[in-house]
Amino acid sequence: MGIFASVNGNVVPAEQARVSVLDNGFTFGDAVYETLRTYRGRPFHLDRHLERLRASAARLGFAAPSGDEVFARRLDELLARAGNEESYIRIILTRGEGDISYRFDRVTGPTLVMVVKPFEPPPARDYAEGIAIVIASVRRNHPRALDPAIKSNNLLNNILAVREGQGRGAAEAILLNDLGEVAEGASSNVFVVKAGRVSTPPLDAGILSGITRRIVLDLCRELGIPAREETLIAADLFAADEVFITSTTKEAAPVRTVDGKLVGAGGPGPVHQRILQAYRDYALRSVSR
Numbered sequence: 378m379g380i381f382a383s384v385n386g387n388v389v390p391a392e393q394a395r396v397s398v399l400d401n402g403f404t405f406g407d408a409v410y411e412t413l414r415t416y417r418g419r420p421f422h423l424d425r426h427l428e429r430l431r432a433s434a435a436r437l438g439f440a441a442p443s444g445d446e447v448f449a450r451r452l453d454e455l456l457a458r459a460g461n462e463e464s465y466i467r468i469i470l471t472r473g474e475g476d477i478s479y480r481f482d483r484v485t486g487p488t489l490v491m492v493v494k495p496f497e498p499p500p501a502r503d504y505a506e507g508i509a510i511v512i513a514s515v516r517r518n519h520p521r522a523l524d525p526a527i528k529s530n531n532l533l534n535n536i537l538a539v540r541e542g543q544g545r546g547a548a549e550a551i552l553l554n555d556l557g558e559v560a561e562g563a564s565s566n567v568f569v570v571k572a573g574r575v576s577t578p579p580l581d582a583g584i585l586s587g588i589t590r591r592i593v594l595d596l597c598r599e600l601g602i603p604a605r606e607e608t609l610i611a612a613d614l615f616a617a618d619e620v621f622i623t624s625t626t627k628e629a630a631p632v633r634t635v636d637g638k639l640v641g642a643g644g645p646g647p648v649h650q651r652i653l654q655a656y657r658d659y660a661l662r663s664v665s666r
């Protein structure tokens with residue numbers, strides 16, 4: 378059990394893993410990443426995460442090793458070595474090793490790092506009572522400056538929001554976009570429920586296309602819950618019957634307060650409960666296939 382890493386295919390305990398100080402990921406933050414988790418020891422939706430990783434890298438003009446099998450094989454080896462009951466998985470792909478310059482022709486790469494560690498689920502209390510979120514004062518990166526659809530290691534925008542949220546006692550900080558519309562959480566997507574209808578901001582609000590978000594929208598359709606992507610503003614969060622956030626690690630976490638104000642009756646709502654149950658069922662089904 379423990380934290381293990383694979384650096385370009387070499388599996389070692391994480392504390393022994395090394396990447397060059399000349400790696401562009403280190404010198405420029407020139408890297409993309411994915412966070413996955415396992416259910417029953419199996420990676421959940423490796424296919425969709427790799428698709429997004431490739432898309433992120435392509436937007437920055439470098440490529441992931443071709444073939445999902447390479448990733449699957451290396452990840453299987455890493456998970457087997459780590460032997461955790463459930464694992465948190467981080468895949469990091471950098472442009473490669475350069476010479477601390479913008480001479481991309483001198484970069485040898487890419488560098489592919491995978492790290493697995495025991496998965497720590499969020500506290501059960503978060504699901505029983507709901508979490509506190511706040512609306513951050515920092516705005517989401519403007520898509521024409523740094524497109525939030527690129528899941529990059531440049532997480533300073535997110536870190537500023539998270540630090541503000543933590544300072545205000547919140548489990549997640551919601552970022553508005555440049556227009557003042559609701560974008561997304563610092564590491565999650567956000568949903569509201571009003572009069573039985575589920576809404577979440579559209580991708581052109583300048584957000585990451587969350588894999589959990591997509592699954593939740595699809596599950597709503599299967600469950601017969603009306604759901605749509607639409608522009609939301611902060612007032613929609615305050616006026617909602619229910620609010621919840623989605624991410625790989627949090628699944629669908631109910632929100633108890635926004636900026637200290639109770640959402641609806643203040644606990645997890647019935648629509649969220651149905652969605653969370655359906656999501657967990659789907660995750661277990663999908664890893665057993």
Ligand code: PDD
Nearest residue numbers: 412563564565566585587588589624625
């Ligand atoms: N965060 N929005 C942002 C900015 C994110 O960083 C994430 C994921 C999401 C949700 O995406 P998904 O459902 O695919 O996990 C939305 C991961 C968990 C992370 O940063 O570790």
